[in-house]
Amino acid sequence: PQVFIPGQIPSLRVLAGGAFGVLVRTVLSTLANIAAIAIIPYLMWRAPLTRQQRTLGWWLLITQVIALLLFTIGRQFLQPSFITLVLGSTYATVYAAAAYQQRLLGGGKRYIRLQPRLTSLLLTLILPVLVFLTVTANGLVHTLTRTNADARLHDTASLVANEVQQWLDFNAEALRNMAQQPEIVSMDPALQEPILRSMDASHNYMYLVSTTDVLGHNVARSDGAAPKDYGDRLWVQKALRGESPVLQVLIGRTSHQPALVMSTPIRNRQNNIVGVAMFASTLSDLSNTVLQARVGESGFAYLVDEHDLLIAHPKMSGALLTELENYSGASPISALRTANAPNIYTTYTDTDGITWRAYATALPNGWAVVMQQPVEEYLGVARLFTNLSIALVVLITGILLLLIWVTVRQVVAPVEHLTATAQRIAAGDLELRVPDADQDEIGALGRVLNQVTARLRDAIQELETRIAERTLALERRTAQLQAAAEVGNAIGTIRDLDTLLPQVTQLISQHFGFYHVGIFLLDDRGEYAVLQAANSEGGQRMLARKHRLRVGTQGIVGFSAFTRRPRIALNVGEDAVHFNNPDLPDTQSEMALPLIVGDELIGVLDVQSTQPNAFEEEDVETLTVLARQVATAIQNARLVEETRRLLEAQEEAAGLQSRRAWRRQVETLIHPVVRRTPAGLEHPQETASSEVPSRVEPTQDPEDPHLLYVPLRIGGVFIGHLQARKPADGPAWSAREIAFMRTLSDELGPALESARLYQETQISAQQQRIAVDVATRLRQNLDLESILRTAVHQVQQSLGLPEVAIQLGGLSDDEAS
Template sequence: MNLNQITTTLAVLIVFGILLLALGLSRRFSGRSLRTRVAVGILFTGGIAVGFLSIYAINSTVRITDLLSQRLETSVQHLAEEQLINSVNTEAGKADRSFEKIEGDVLELAAHWSSLYAEQEKLGQGAYWDAATSLVQLDGGHYGNSGEEVSSVYVPAKVTINNDVTSDLNTSAYLDFSAPSALKSNASLLAIYAIDTRGVTRYYPNVNLASLLPPDFDPTERPYFRITSPLFNPAKTARWAIPYVDAAGGGLVVTVAAPVYDGDTFRGIVAADMQLATITSQIEQIKIGQTGYAFMIDDAGRIISMPPAGFELFGIDPENINTEEYFKVTVLGEGSPELIEITNRMVAGGSGLIELPANGVETYLAFAPIGANGYSVGIVVPVAELQTAIITARNETTFQIQSAARLAGIILAILLLSSFLISLRISGRITAPIVRLTETANQIVAGDLTARATETSGDEIGTLANAFNTMTSRLRETLAGLEQRVAERTAELTRANQQIEQRALQLETIARVAHTIGSTQDLDALLPQIASAISRQFDFYHVGIFLLDPRREYAVLSAANSEGGKKMLANNHRLKIGETGIVGYVTGSGKPRVALDTGADAVFFDNPFLPETRSEIALPLLAGREVIGALDVQSKEPNAFGEQDVNILTILADQVSIAIQNAKQYEQTQKALAESESLSRQLVRSGWQEFAKGRKLLGIRHSGARATMLYAKKNGKGDAGANDDESISKPRSSSISIPIKLRGETIGTVDVRAPGNRRLDQDEMDIVTAIIDRAALALENARFLEESQKRVAKEQTIGEISAKISARSTIEELIKTAALELSRSLPGTEVAIQFKKDQETE
């Protein structure tokens, strides 16, 4: 039985005893006087007071004891958690120092190689080690060196040995004085090697590397080289590769590489292969509690060290993982949601202590990062194994409280009986103020916040009455304040809704005006529609649209909706740009202007055509940055245009400007199209007139398998030879005449008569029409071809004559040649060349 159960049982027993005593007294004194009954009530009240005082004392004792127990438990728990956090930080720090030591050695070797490049001109001559004499070409075409030297050298077959390669190898040979000592000082290192950008490698220790690698092996394609190159490592820091299982039996190995730069030029990397056996052994030896264990993962969640209990925690079966894939398994996304969150924090470099359920057992998981390479160490231990002292202390406390509770029950019963005996002599007048105070409290509970307690005594009852009154006043003030705040919030929401509705209505109006603007492309019809639409949608007194004249001197009223505006249109109303009125100011400055019915702006409303104007706004109509006119809006209301109205009308002005530009461009396009079509028809007409005139050909008549050319006679009538047929000139009811049209111009007609003088049906008419349309294009193409051939022949003849004339050296030969060639070009003509003599009058 815990503390709460003990306290509850004791309280029930006390209250039950008091009720039995009260029941017996009420039956005995039910017919007695009020004072007697009050006395009994006092006795009952005293008994209750004693009982509850006893309960309070017991509860206080239990609460204090429970508080001390909780503090003890909290202290022990914090101590255990702190110990666990310190343990994981200590183990992570040990691993971090190991990684940092090797990373520092690699960075020092990379810096040393970079410094050697500064003296390459001297070191590259081969005074210490000469590649020219030390390298030996193997059967595969690649190069290596003797196994007796300090380091192994490997040159891929694709690399040509030249002075640059030799100089670089001679320079890197001086790493022999530092790399072996670094290798010797770190027992976890398997190898240190330097690789340049060609793939040329110097390897420590000397394992006769060239004999172990294939001729086409390219070290620059290895992951540790790629992640250290400038493309993936612009910060030029040391990089750790993904761990792997060494094929030569080195166990789990990880490579750390540092870039080597000669100034800003990337020259290669220095890398070291580190065995993780020492660190994983250190992690495996961590024991917390009876069953606690530790594990390690890399920055991608891959398992570096994990005991069987760890695999069970993450729900991974190690039996299904082969040796090669063992260290590629990741814990990310495995296990419970709490465990997934923890592993995500671990790979992100986080640290902390989390309590989570693991296989039905509450478990601590403490984790800390390894700063050198982003690995993370975790320690898992059941909570119960760290709280043995808490459980022992809790059991002892429970036993002591149970003993104390039994003793307190006996003492309480004695005190309760004594209090009832003493209370029999107390007066009952205290009951009246209490009753009145209770009535006041009930009124307040019922909602009457104006009720007040009238007791003014200086005892506890008076204090309680004052407290009731104070509470009632504050409650009344609070409710009044809440009502006021609710009213204010309601008013604010109403105003906001009105603004939103007004904004939506304005946007809808803009859309309607825009639809009206976009429905017409004729400028003369468009402008009045715009003015009427804006006035109708926004209920403005007058809307006018001004456009600048071609000389940009005046803004001319081009459209208006009001009666006064239409009279102004009839009078060719115009305003001087930059001088007259608001419109003049706007068209001159390109900025909007608002005029109100007060102060200096009142002078703008002196317009006999618009006598009711009290507010006016004018906005520029812009085409890009050029002012093309103004939108003038007038209202009968003073101060009618606010900031929102200006914004809305500005949008409308922009739309009007675009509509005007579109209408102008449409008119210009239509005009240019009409001119182009007219010119095309004129060219077609003149071309065919010249063609027919030159050939004197009227047409062709085809009857059956016979075709006859129709030529114009000298008297202007057609001649078809002996095959003339009067049907050509005498129309019959069965004949049809279809015009031959080209680009809208009629260049001839086709007369068709069906056999047997029958009428052609609609399908035959469609076929004839389609053939005539295609024939018109073919005739036009043939005419163009013939004219082109004539021009080519003409230009060729002129060119030949010019060439022959240019070949003559004297004037006489030139003139003779010119006359001869002209007579040849124009057979049957006589050619005479005559020079005009200058006549001078003395």
């Protein structure tokens, strides 16, 4: 057991082996991981690192997070060996990645030759794996060794505990059977003594069997000695309280060895306690059972009672004892009692500095069996394996270093020769060749280098040819884009559909060199694509006969309209969809592009060429863009035409309404004609329409050039005219004077319209006031005749009518009902 002497500081191993040491180790490992997790992001943020170094930093951070999770949470669910394996694998992987980056990809690689760099790289990659495997194997060996040792401790301690429990159960059952005998229950000494002597004789380890009454006085004894008073003994008091069996371990007075007193109450037929039966025995059988239990060379077992008094221990063998030693301070016993568990494993270090692994198990009566073994003893094989593995790693490392150096040298020498040759080729010596001798990878690399040199010579010539071809293609592409832009600018300014469509076909044919370009538009029902414009002579004939193709069934145009996708026939003779048109017999290639605005298909652009395979990918892209522009231009032209028609309809409706209003206004005027002469203001009776017809522009009278008629118009509606006459002996009307009169007419028309609208508003307001006044006066009367009289009077007075009448009646019987 551990004994701490006052005034002395325990060793670090002793302190680390306790519960506080486990807590300290856990806290330190957790703090170390947390510190690493905090430091790594700080360094990544503050230090000028490369991309590879930052990636490595992220891997290290992830590794530390995994380690923290495994140390804090994982150890509650996972085995320590598994945690060690996972962490070892993770650290080894990160280390290998770091070594690879620093050795092979690091910035310093250009200053180190290939042979030492490859040697160090291989060692850097292999050595961590080798060390990791060694550490993992040692960890597994140590784990298995501990597991086996724990299993042996468990099995041996369980066997000892079972034997002790069986011994106790057997004797307790024998004592209870004896206490139930009628002779014992009679409490007659003469009847009890034969039973007690028989019990003593049948169990050689018992040296006393006796009974007591309820006061603790001896009734009968197996040894024939004088009766004694046992009333103050614990085993008597507990038995009289009804406990059974009662066990008490003490030191035998003659043997000076642990002895056991077991007692049980004696009950009569009414189940009343009438006395106590007991026996006292030596514990030699139990001691032998405990002492014979061994694990390894130094492992032993010991037994304590429910009060942690030592019953059996190797150090008690042959010793004369005066009292039982209290073993509650022993680490296994203390841990078992503190944990309040049926069994427990523990590791502790005694005062001699020996570390023990112990297994303690508790019996139902509170006794405990402890089996322990020195850790150094059962870990000896594991430590031997560790030493051998370390020596083996060192030996293998040395051998690997030598083999790697020689192997890398054999590889590097031909590479250095190839490097020198490649440098001369890079300098411009394309006629140089590598000797074709070896058949390995280096020789293959030399042959490849020769092939590359030869191909490089050919590639230079081919590159010059391709540059010329690409230049021509680029020029052609540029010309197409310029043509598409010019066509787009041209059609963007045309708003008349009849002008736009022929212009589009002509521009596309001129800029792209296609002999036929046609534009088809869908009919109102969307069943046919109708040709609306074409540039070729055959296209004109097709227009004359109103050529159309059914959507989805006839020709490439119908197919493109149905699928809403471009359709290209590079060779019309081999295309099953192509429509063989007799008006276009020279067609060899044809392309149809749908004209789509938004989600609406409005038509198809048809392009045909006299050359087979005339359309390339660039042509399709350019014409697709151009088709979108054409579709937008057609849609814009349609919208412009539709807007113009709507405006004309609105103007016509507004003019008709205005003409009707002025016709009513002229009919209500007393003097529709006003004339100013030297004699003054006149109001002739003729109307404006009887003088001259309506005119759009100011005109002079053909018979009298001094007479000028200027039309009065409001929003395009003719309402009259302004007539002006110059003196007969004066000059005719000049252009400036006519323009002035036109301006005056333009100002007079809106003024007259405003006056008419104002007058209508006044009349409407007056009529509204009269209606409100009449209605107010009518609501003031409730008599029918009074309402009728008031109504005719108010209407006559308000409107100035000579006569107003209201007549009721004329209803038929059916209408009245």
